[in-house]
Each structure stands twice: as structure tokens, then as C-alpha cells.
Amino acid sequence: MLDQQVAAGFAELAATKRVRRWEAAGKRLPIDFMGTGFGGRAHRVKSSGHDLFRLFTTLRQVMDGRFEGVRWESGERITVQESGRFAEVDGAVDAAMRIMRHLAADFLTPMSLPIPGMSWLYNSHDEATKDFALHAYAGLGTGHGWNLRSATVVPGLTAIVTEVIIRTHIAAETYGSSSADEVQLRRKRTELLLAAHTLVGALGTGKAVAQLLAVRNDRGAFHPAAIRHIQVPSLLRASKLALDVVDQARQTGRYEARNWDELVVATALGQDLELSAQLECLAAQALAL
Template sequence: MAAVWYDTTIDGAVADGLGATRKSGWMRAWERAGKRLPIDYTGPGFGGRAHRVRSPGHDLGRPFEALRQIRAGEFRGVRWDYGDKYDVTVGGRFREVDSLAEALVLWAQHLAADVVTPMSLPMPGSSWLYELDNRALRKFAHEVYLGTSAGNGLNVRSGILTPSLSVITTEVILRTHVHARAYASTGSARLDEREQARRTELLLAAHSLVGAASAGKTLTRMIILDDRKGMALRHVNVPVLLRMGCLAVQVAHDRWTQSRAVAQDWDALAAGLMQ
């Protein structure tokens, strides 16, 4: 719960930790290897602090487009000028890559070198929103990633990596507690089906509390902020919401399996009485 209310502070610490890796030799080597790639084009209409949100090659949700550009040595993007959409293609100045495997390695190295920077990477799908013929969505994608200062917006670090820490912490604490209690009771840390189902329910309850706190803070920030209300979305804990969904499905499946087992037991009892 504390991780939700102090998520900005924690994200700052994570950013500092990741930033320290930029000075390492291997990260510098990756950064050099990823230079002169077309996805890093920052010409007219594609520069600035938020240039990555306008580059499909920096979008984790569009790997095929990124790899195509790297292999062809050609940047492709969309520029908006007073509501008019222009498809931009820039080639002839970037290196070409022959194999798909090499392109994949270069892309991974480039993204790794970018994710440790203060601006990190935009959330998956951001470049797609920026290319839509809807000014409100384009402005939303740009402003949410840009933030009020460098790295203060919604990005892969603040939206996925940092919130994942609360998910991992909750999982470790609850799983350790459940298995330790089982070991104290039976002398074995292994759980039977009933205890496994109970563990899943406890995990769902714990993650739901964190998710509720995250939603509450997001709503509060939306009410307080006069402008840039979209900035409140950086407090949404996406990993915990995904984990809640998976656990909810598992709980529903466990209860359905248990109800079927009970029904079969009653059918077997009835059959025995009829004999």
C-alpha cells in the first residue's frame, strides 16, 4: 500500500538506479551499437524531448515495424501539420541490416540503452495513438509521455517496471507466509488443492487492495489537477491490474472445479443408495 502512495518517490529511486547503469561499459557498448539506426531519426517534426513517442521504432507494441525500418535502413513516421497528416520516409543516411537476428539484437540493445534514460520509453501503443486522426488522442499520448519534467510522465519505467515492484513484493510476502504456515502445521511446505485455492484467494485480496489504492490515488489526482488530467494515469498500477485479472480467472476456475467435485460426490452417494 505504501508503494502506491509513494510511487513517485520510488520511481525516482528506480530512475536513479537505472541511470547509474548508463556509465557501465556494457551499456555504453550497447548504446554505441544502437547508433545510426533509422528509428532514432529526429529531423523536422520528430525531434524534442518526447521524440520517442513519435517513432514507431521505440514502441514495444510495434516490433515488426521497428525491425522493418532497421533492416531497410529507412525511417517511417507520421507528421501532423495544422491537422493535416503527412507520411514521412527518410532513407539513405542509415545503415542497413541484412539478417533479422542482427536487427533484433540491435533493436534490443537500442531500447535497453533508452529505457535507462530519464525519459525511458513510451508505453506500448503510444506511437499508434499519435498517428490516429484524432487530435485529443494525439495530444494525450504526447503530454502523458512528456510529463511536467524529464521522466515525470507515463513511460515504461514509471508505468510497468516500478509498479511491478509492489506486485513482486506482495507475491513474495504472501507466498512465504502461506508456505511457512503449511510447514509449521504439517512439516511440509507443499500445499494441497484446497490450500492452493486459498493461497490464490489471499493473493487476489491483497492485490485488490493495492489496485483499489492505485485507482483511488489516480481519481484523486484527476480531481485535483486543473489541467493535464491525463498525468494522473501515471499512478495507475497496470501490473497489479493484470495480476488481479489472472487471479480472478484462477479463483473462478477453482470454485467451478470444486463445485463439480461436490456435485459428483452427491451423484455417487445417490447412486450408492439406489443399489
């Protein structure tokens, strides 16, 4: 499985000395608060500090040395603030550097980082929305949820491989051919890319739907972690290619006929040129006399 191979590669990178120094530099920050209601393998989605869409909130918490979050207890939403136990930072620059190193090290771990914006869903006032964010990120096991790695890196690699295969096929097919029509070649490449990306997107969506129907969470509801199989980059690329196919078909079928005004102008220009030639000839004859 591609995701497992990528995760294994990230684990090797995380074991390097440089990444370990990044991890050490980010220790004891407020965004890693693990108090009651904020622990567990899905603790990063419970903290706004790990959300890339909320970097200013993260910076403020680290500079102030105060954690701010929301936990749920017996169906009630409770706002939590904690301070006095976190590492001190020397200004905004030091705080920003620690945050960047901390998030970079976390990205390489099996749980990676939550999808940007997921902490807003977890902190919402609707418990069902909170459960969706929590279970989607937590997954069925460590690293098997919908995180930044599984949603961007793996589908992105799949889309890139699809592009390389199709473009290499077209290049090999037309290699050494001097009679290849560039317009027809471009249309064929676009249509093959559309078919390939659509197929990849359909397979990923089908797998997500199948798992969504087959797997339930601890409350018997559908488990949202199945959405990790949706190939978002391939679907977006297929949408763009579909527009390209329609545009190319419209351009090919366009009949380039001149309207009446263009015909009149062209005819008039022709008559003027003919009249000028006749006058020039008559002038030359007159001068010769």
C-alpha cells in the first residue's frame, strides 16, 4: 500500500538527528497539552495549535504560554485554559521557529497532522460534528485516519504517477513520427489523461463508500475515516481535463467563415488594388509619350 510505504519513509526521516533536534526544540509547548480530555493518539485534532489554518492562534498560545481548547464531557462542551507549566520563548521569532520545527516533526509521525480546519469542526457546538472530526482523524488505528499525509502526499503521488504514465505512452507512440498532427495529439493526450484520472478517482471513491458502509464506530454509526481513500487531486485534475476536452472539441468543430462585412471589405480592397494598378500603368504610359 502506497500510504504504508510513504509512512515508512517518513519514519526513517523522523529518526534522523536533525528531525530529532526539531522535536526536542518543540517540547513543552502549550499546543501539546495532554490534560484530561485532550490525550490519546488523536490529541492533535483537539488542539488548535496543530491546525495549519490557525497559525496565528498557535503563535499567540506559545508566546503567552497558555493552552486554550475545548473538551466534551457527558455531551457538554467545556472551554479549558491552562498555563504556568509550559516552556518560555524569547519573542515572536523564537516562538515561530519552535512551532515550525514542532509541526514539521509531527508531520513525519504516523498520525501526521490533522487536515487544516479540522480543529474548528472539533471545537464546534455540535457534538456530531465534533465526532466526525475526531473519528476521521483517529481512524481505525494509528496512522490509518484522514490526516495531512493520507489526504495530500499519497493522492498527490498517485496523480503524478498517472500523469507520467500517460504522457510517456503518448511520447513513445509518436517518437520518430514526422506526420503526427499536433492538434490531434494534444486532444488524444487530454482524453487519455481524463480517462485515467477519472478511473483512479472512481476507484478511490468506490473504496471509500464500501468501507463507509462496512465499518462502524463504537456507537454503531458510519466511520468517517473511510474518506481517506478519496483521491481528491485526481478528481480535481479530471474536472479540469473535462473542461479542456469540451474546449478542444468546440475549437475543432468551429467553422471559420467570414461574415458579410469581412467579405465586403476584402472585395473592396481587391478592387482598390486593381484600380491602383491600372492607374499606375496609365501613368507610366503617359510619361513614356
